[in-house]
Amino acid sequence: MEQNTTNTMQAVVCHAPKDYRLEQISKPVARANELVIRIGACGICASDCKCHSGAAMFWGGESPWVKAPVVPGHEFFGYVDSVGEGAEEHFGVKVGDKVIAEQIVPCEKCKFCKSGKYWMCEVHNIFGFQKDVAEGGMAQYMRIPKTAIVHHIPESVSLEDSALIEPMACSIHTVNRGDVQLDDVLVIAGAGTLGLCMVQVAALKTPKKLVVIDMVDERLELAKKFGADVVINPSRDNAKEIINGLTDGYGCDVYIETTGVPIGVTQGLDLIRKLGRFVEFSVFGAETSADWSIIGDRKELDVRGAHLGPYCYPIAIDLFERGLVTSEGIVTHDFGLDDYAEAFALADSTKSIKVLLKPVNG
Template sequence: MSTQDPTQQMTAIVCHAPKDYRVEQVTRPRARAHELVISIAACGICASDCKCHSGAKMFWGGPSPWVKAPVIPGHEFFGYVEELGEGAAEHFDVQVGDRVIAEQIVPCGKCRYCRSGQYWMCEVHNIFGFQREVADGGMAEYMRIPPTAIVHKIPDGISLEDAAIIEPLACAIHTVNRGEIQLDDVVVIAGAGPLGLMMTQVAHLKTPKKLVVIDLVEERLALAREYGADITINPKSDDALAIVQSLTQGYGCDVYIETTGVPAGVTQGMDLIRKLGRFVEFSVFGSETTMDWSVIGDRKELDVRGAHLGPYCYPIAIDLLARGLVTSKGIVTHGFSLEEWDEAIKTANSLDSIKVLLKPGR
């Protein structure tokens, strides 16, 4: 007969290995000094979670794998302050009951990047849901927020679905900002998944000359048009190169944002972008991508930029959602309980969904 106190237990998804994710009863976290415990309201399943679940090499292989199992996954979370450790109210400027989100990276505060304000490139690079050295992720009923986390309050007027996309929206904002979109630019966003659709909304707010979105799913292209895309392209039936050249006097687009997560999105971009254009790479790839690098230098002298996480963009994301300038409507398509994990990850891995949420409740 178990002697465990059920009030000290919680339901969580625990990642043990690729395709070995289990719904378990685990010890509920407690707040230590300068720490919070939050009750999770919702946690999104990211494309990186899907690739991690499937066993993508970059997460599990190499000398420094991202995943250090067992760990509770989930970095697209938000919740309510449930417990305050000693000094935590002053440290984070929050009270019990406040609705909050923590940025997905927990900076070490000591490396050259953290000391220079470039905390999103922290050398230690602890991200919620991949390693438990600092804390587990948000696919659970409760979650501990450590002292070095970056916490933001969420206004009451923002819906659950909108609050649940703050993390990916912050990433979308950072990516679009990396493209330095100008008023006379022709911008191409490749990929109309959750991130691509959020990037479409953000890029539309930059009012480029033309905003083009490319995807293979017609329903997602229809959403992109609702969100402000001037032109949508389905490579299965459309000639992307001919269309982009027709918009640019044959030169190619000024900005190409790659968020497909497949190698074809990269090589396509090298064809579509003009000389001296700005190529922004956001995707996490499940396999290696190859191309002729002479296109970057000898042929086009491109400005190739990466985009990682959402630094300094969470307050912007919250503000855009609060003002109704960006929305989760159409993007958040499914919600599941933690106990429905198997169905949730299956749905997230299919084209039947766009964004899937786990909703542990309060």
């Protein structure tokens, strides 16, 4: 496909909650040590849907996370279209390379960045949420700032797999946070995109039992295909009874919460054993409450958060390249930018798992 030689491009632009528009905007220009990539595909994340609907965590308070107007999208990959002065040496890439940038753009100056914990950067610019700093992938092209973390993607990795690298990297980090052991009974709550990626990663860890909980039978069937030993639909199954039956009544060793709804938290506190490891990944649309005495006085739980996919992108890329994980069955739909509204509506439903936007580039 020929390079776009015009100065404009098509993009979805977020102006406010429920105010997203397809616009013709200026094509980004690479400055010193920067790249411009041509987008291959961009996934719609659950956080994108929550941002679209107006969840308080994105829009609330004196300093909202979203700096609109902004082009959304952080689950992208693309091809190097143009390079600024010094960028080829800076990133180790050349025009035409297939690449992905991690979703966070570290400031490289705060205490977390300087100590190697860049994913907790105090400034915390994420692609697709802050205008002019890190605009996102729901466009034909996007600029990659000089402090971004860029990785090569082998040509053998399919478009769908490439678009799932970001969720897979997050899933690897989350499962690693669970410190899964060979004799563990591991429960993953939620079989959406992230949950199903976590199932694949967790299966590679070969726990004693891998249990997946979700309300959608089709997703549970996919979880079994990916290595789940036991699946539970709480609308008809007694999760507590099943987990107790697998653990001599003690409860699961590790519980990973990726439902994004409050019941996923309270369910986990009930199902997990004393001294268990509870890993929280989800982005919630509202505050969640629980009886904290369970965490301390009753069970002395080890509660761990999981944020982004630090140091896990190369691992995700390698696992896709070796065929040890897959997007097959997870990527269910794709749309052009013209149909972004339909794509968002479908992504925010149980009728899809992962929905991709695939720009048509000139």
